[in-house]
Amino acid sequence: MDLRKLQLEQALTLLQQGRYPLPPRVEGNGEAWLQAVLDGLCDLSLRDALTGLTNRRHFRAVLEREIDRVARTGESALLLILDIDHFKRINDTYGHESGDQVIQAVGVRLSDSVRPMDTVARYGGEEFAIMLPNCQPTFGSAVAERVRVAIEAQPVKLTSGHEVHITASVGGAYAPQWVRSSASLWMERADLQLYCAKTEGRNRVCLEQAAISSVSAEEKGMLFGLGAHHSDAQDASDE
Numbered sequence: 001m002d003l004r005k006l007q008l009e010q011a012l013t014l015l016q017q018g019r020y021p022l023p024p025r026v027e028g029n030g031e032a033w034l035q036a037v038l039d040g041l042c043d044l045s046l047r048d049a050l051t052g053l054t055n056r057r058h059f060r061a062v063l064e065r066e067i068d069r070v071a072r073t074g075e076s077a078l079l080l081i082l083d084i085d086h087f088k089r090i091n092d093t094y095g096h097e098s099g100d101q102v103i104q105a106v107g108v109r110l111s112d113s114v115r116p117m118d119t120v121a122r123y124g125g126e127e128f129a130i131m132l133p134n135c136q137p138t139f140g141s142a143v144a145e146r147v148r149v150a151i152e153a154q155p156v157k158l159t160s161g162h163e164v165h166i167t168a169s170v171g172g173a174y175a176p177q178w179v180r181s182s183a184s185l186w187m188e189r190a191d192l193q194l195y196c197a198k199t200e201g202r203n204r205v206c207l208e209q210a211a212i213s214s215v216s217a218e219e220k221g222m223l224f225g226l227g228a229h230h231s232d233a234q235d236a237s238d239e
C-alpha cells in the first residue's frame with residue numbers, strides 16, 4: 001500500500017469535511033492544486049472543528065504576537081474569556097449533540113458582536129476567548145457587555161425544536177503596556193476575572209482595572225532580563 005497516497009486521500013477527506021473548496025485537478029495545474037491542498041490543511045490546523053473559530057493553539061500564538069505589539073507601541077489590548085453558564089445542565093437536559101449546537105450558536109454570536117480585526121477562539125469545551133487589539137480601557141466595559149448581551153439576547157433554537165435560554169460570564173484583562181509579558185500571565189489575569197464573574201452570580205462581566213494590570217513581579221523580571229521568564233515549556237504544558 002502506498003502510504004503517501006493514503007495520506008493525501010486522508011487530507012482530501014479532511015478538506016472535504018471542512019468544506020474547503022479545491023480547484024479541479026487537471027493536467028498542468030498540479031502545483032497550484034497541491035498548493036491549495038497545503039493552504040487548506042494549514043488553515044484547518046488553526047481552527048476548532050466544531051465552531052470553525054480560531055483554536056486554542058493558534059489563539060496562544062495570536063496572544064504572544066499581540067503582547068509584543070503592545071510592548072512596542074504602548075497601544076491598549078483587551079483579552080476577554082467567556083464561559084457559558086451552567087452548561088452541564090444543557091447537556092444533561094437536551095443531550096450532548098444539543099450542547100454542541102449551543103456551542104456553535106455562541107461561536108456565531110461572538111463573531112457577530114466584535115470587529116473583523118478581533119480574534120474569537122474556542123478555548124476549551126464551553127469556554128471562549130476574544131482578543132481585542134487597540135481597545136481603549138474607556139471602551140472595554142461596553143464591548144464586554146455587548147458580548148454578554150449578544151449571548152443572552154435570543155434563545156438558541158435546537159434542531160430538536162426546543163429553545164434554550166443561555167447566559168455567559170465574562171472576565172477580562174488588558175495587556176500590560178510597554179512591558180514584555182506572556183500569554184499565560186495575561187490569560188491568568190482574565191481567568192481570575194472570569195472566576196469573579198462566576199462567583200458573583202454569573203451572567204455578568206468582570207474586568208481588571210487597566211491600572212492594576214501594569215506590571216507583575218514576573219513581568220518586571222522579563223523587562224529587566226532577570227530570567228524570570230514564564231517559559232515556553234510552561235506555556236506548552238498549559239495546552
Ligand SMILES: Nc1nc2c(ncn2[C@@H]2O[C@H](COP(=O)(O)OP(=O)(O)OP(=O)(O)O)[C@@H](O)[C@H]2O)c(=O)[nH]1
Nearest residue numbers: 083084085086087088089091096097099100125126
Ligand atoms: N456538548 C458538549 N459538552 C461539552 C463539550 N466540552 C465540554 N462539555 C461539557 O461542558 C460541561 C462543563 O460543565 P462545568 O465545568 O461543570 O460548568 P457549568 O455547568 O457550565 O457551570 P458553570 O461554568 O459553573 O456555570 C461538562 O459537562 C462537559 O462535559 C463539548 O465539546 N460539547
